Amino acid sequence: MSKLFRVKVVVTGPFRSGKTTFIKLATSGQSIHIGHKGITVGLDFGTIKYDGMTVHLFGTPGLNRFSVIRDIVAKGARGFILVLDSTNPNSILEGREILKEILKLNGNIPCVILANKQDLPNAIPIEKIKSLFANFPVIPGILTKGIGIKESLALLLSQINKIKTMILNQA
Numbered sequence: 001m002s003k004l005f006r007v008k009v010v011v012t013g014p015f016r017s018g019k020t021t022f023i024k025l026a027t028s029g030q031s032i033h034i035g036h037k038g039i040t041v042g043l044d045f046g047t048i049k050y051d052g053m054t055v056h057l058f059g060t061p062g063l064n065r066f067s068v069i070r071d072i073v074a075k076g077a078r079g080f081i082l083v084l085d086s087t088n089p090n091s092i093l094e095g096r097e098i099l100k101e102i103l104k105l106n107g108n109i110p111c112v113i114l115a116n117k118q119d120l121p122n123a124i125p126i127e128k129i130k131s132l133f134a135n136f137p138v139i140p141g142i143l144t145k146g147i148g149i150k151e152s153l154a155l156l157l158s159q160i161n162k163i164k165t166m167i168l169n170q171a
């Protein structure tokens, strides 16, 4: 299968869901964080090598008042990882709204949902979250321990490469 050489992946989602943690651990602490008091107000950025590809990870702010920055950071993405705080029903509802917005702006782009904070006792069960995102893969995560990073990236990048192969085959 022919693969992309360089790819932009955007890690987005509601406030405090774990986006910065995702990029920080995915890059073994080598990421850049533009924030204020631990809250992303600009972006997170890091680059990893994955399966022969250079993957540029861009993290958006979660706060709604920075949604204009979210849209700028997300421009040109080949795929999205939508990180949710599984302990917070509002995070899940807001995640659905963000997903709708992504699809509106980017068409049928690959998206993987990462249901984070599954280590906490009040986490909403993964099956319940799956039922709310019926057409999308939902991966359970404990991002503070790095759990869910490889799985979600692998799934997203394989979807992105499938689309690339389809386009090449049509050309």
Ligand SMILES: Nc1nc2c(ncn2[C@@H]2O[C@H](COP(=O)(O)OP(=O)(O)OP(=O)(O)O)[C@@H](O)[C@H]2O)c(=O)[nH]1
Pocket (backbone or CB within 6 Å): 014, 015, 016, 017, 018, 019, 020, 021, 022, 038, 039, 040, 041, 060, 061, 062, 063, 116, 117, 118, 119, 120, 141, 142, 143, 144, 145
């Ligand atoms: N218990 C638990 N806490 C987590 C997990 N992932 C992230 N956190 C914590 O949740 C808080 C927010 O994490 P961030 O990675 O900053 O979240 P964010 O989505 O980048 O936040 P904003 O940029 O402010 O929207 C931090 O205190 C993290 O340590 C997890 O899997 N389990």
Ligand SMILES: [Mg+2]
Pocket (backbone or CB within 6 Å): 019, 020, 021, 038, 039, 040, 044, 059, 060, 061, 062
């Ligand atoms: Mg952040």
